[in-house]
Amino acid sequence: MDGILLRVTGLMAGYATPVAGPLTFELRRGEILGLAGPNGAGKSTLLKALWGGVKVFGGRVEKAPGLAISHQAQGFDDLRGVPLTGRELLALTGAAPAGLPPWLTERLDWRLDRLSGGQLQFLRLWACLAAPADIVLLDEPSNNLDRAGVDYLADWLGRAHADQGIVIVSHDPALIDRVCTRVIEVGVDKVVPVQ
Amino acid sequence: MSFELLFDPLFRVPFFTGLLLAGLLPLIGMYLRLRGEWLAALAFAQMASAGALLAMVLGWPMLAGGALAALLAALAKGIAAAAGANAYALMMLLAWGAGVLLVANHPLAEQAGHALFDGQLYFTGEGHLLAVGLVCAGAVPVLLRLNRPLLLARFFPEFHQARGLDARPRLMLFDLLAGVVIALATVSIGVMAAFALVFVPPLVAYRFGRSWRFGLGLAALIGMGGYSLAFALSLAFDQPFGPVCAVLLVALILLLGVKSDRL
Numbered sequence: 001m002d003g004i005l006l007r008v009t010g011l012m013a014g015y016a017t018p019v020a021g022p023l024t025f026e027l028r029r030g031e032i033l034g035l036a037g038p039n040g041a042g043k044s045t046l047l048k049a050l051w052g053g054v055k056v057f058g059g060r061v062e063k064a065p066g067l068a069i070s071h072q073a074q075g076f077d078d079l080r081g082v083p084l085t086g087r088e089l090l091a092l093t094g095a096a097p098a099g100l101p102p103w104l105t106e107r108l109d110w111r112l113d114r115l116s117g118g119q120l121q122f123l124r125l126w127a128c129l130a131a132p133a134d135i136v137l138l139d140e141p142s143n144n145l146d147r148a149g150v151d152y153l154a155d156w157l158g159r160a161h162a163d164q165g166i167v168i169v170s171h172d173p174a175l176i177d178r179v180c181t182r183v184i185e186v187g188v189d190k191v192v193p194v195q
Numbered sequence: 196m197s198f199e200l201l202f203d204p205l206f207r208v209p210f211f212t213g214l215l216l217a218g219l220l221p222l223i224g225m226y227l228r229l230r231g232e233w234l235a236a237l238a239f240a241q242m243a244s245a246g247a248l249l250a251m252v253l254g255w256p257m258l259a260g261g262a263l264a265a266l267l268a269a270l271a272k273g274i275a276a277a278a279g280a281n282a283y284a285l286m287m288l289l290a291w292g293a294g295v296l297l298v299a300n301h302p303l304a305e306q307a308g309h310a311l312f313d314g315q316l317y318f319t320g321e322g323h324l325l326a327v328g329l330v331c332a333g334a335v336p337v338l339l340r341l342n343r344p345l346l347l348a349r350f351f352p353e354f355h356q357a358r359g360l361d362a363r364p365r366l367m368l369f370d371l372l373a374g375v376v377i378a379l380a381t382v383s384i385g386v387m388a389a390f391a392l393v394f395v396p397p398l399v400a401y402r403f404g405r406s407w408r409f410g411l412g413l414a415a416l417i418g419m420g421g422y423s424l425a426f427a428l429s430l431a432f433d434q435p436f437g438p439v440c441a442v443l444l445v446a447l448i449l450l451l452g453v454k455s456d457r458l
Binding site: 051053068069070071073081082083084085088092093111128133 | 229346350356400401403404409
């Protein structure tokens with residue numbers, strides 16, 4: 001694949017019937033690709049299709065051999081009553097706590113149901129971001145984050161991640177503009193290179 | 196009331212058989228609760244009870260009949276995963292109905308049926324202790340290995356598939372393990388005590404556990420402590436063990452004031 005992590009060609013995806021696509025792109029290490037577009041365009045469905053989470057109706061998804069994908073999905077199970085700490089949650093995906101914002105580091109040994117919605121979302125995001133993986137897929141990562149959380153995420157993503165390719169689905173154009181090296185408008189099939 | 200019986204060698208084998216189960220059942224219950232499948236424990240216990248009764252009527256070992264029925268229930272649960280709680284309710288009704296019919300139509304089954312329901316632990320023999328000891332020795336390391344896949348399946352259900360891995364064999368292994376342990380418990384300490392030990396200690400541990408690891412330890416301790424006290428009280432007051440164990444554990448919940456929104 002010549003340094004290419006992922007090659008997607010004419011991807012059509014959906015559930016009972018196709019609801020998203022066609023989508024074509026290549027992803028290399030060090031790139032952060034944004035999937036933008038209006039609600040209902042099928043961005044999340046296409047993201048899931050990259051790892052087999054939904055049915056592929058057409059096109060191809062070619063992956064480099066031995067590729068590990070980490071996917072942060074939208075939404076989260078009801079955590080009330082489960083006695084799991086933040087540290088235990090990160091250990092599940094193999095994510096290192098080093099690099100977490102200080103306001104979370106000091107709460108790592110708290111139960112998850114004692115954290116605020118924003119803190120929990122960031123921790124969950126971190127469990128995917130910092131997990132050992134070649135490709136990280138982020139679905140609306142800024143949802144439920146406060147301003148400080150979004151800024152920290154954008155700063156972290158803005159630093160060089162030469163070993164990984166990252167794909168972000170977001171309805172937040174400010175985040176997309178700030179961190180992505182390329183943007184694809186889903187539903188429009190147009191690639192916008194970011195300077 | 197006599198506490199002297201507690202020190203009678205006759206009761207040592209039943210006591211230690213139940214004690215091992217009282218440490219293991221709450222651990223199984225922690226994972227069943229994690230998966231929202233605690234009702235499966237009651238279905239497995241009822242199926243094991245009906246299987247043990249059928250085996251007795253056919254002249255087979257009750258332990259084997261109970262374990263086989265619970266294993267079939269675990270397999271059926273895996274196959275009918277989409278049915279969820281409906282599958283457990285159907286299994287319970289099937290086992291309940293079959294058990295009552297066996298008790299009504301076979302004189303020996305009536306006595307055994309009462310023992311399985313009440314938990315006449317004192318009839319537990321060395322064969323039970325050996326089987327429970329072997330299962331515990333195997334189950335604890337298996338549970339340690341299954342801990343991460345089971346937690347990942349709850350909190351990051353896409354984790355394995357996104358990496359091209361299949362988590363289903365490990366989840367199925369847990370189902371089978373739960374089936375075997377609950378079947379053994381059902382024929383050793385009865386349906387009621389087995390279900391109480393799967394259900395109540397995890398309920399308290401989820402409320403008061405500071406972490407998952409702490410919660411596992413707390414659940415096992417509550418199970419073993421509650422069981423030991425119930426054993427002593429049922430012997431001292433000459434009461435059936437199962438109801439004493441169940442009432443004692445529920446009283447613990449009321450005493451601790453576990454809030455309804457945490458149940």
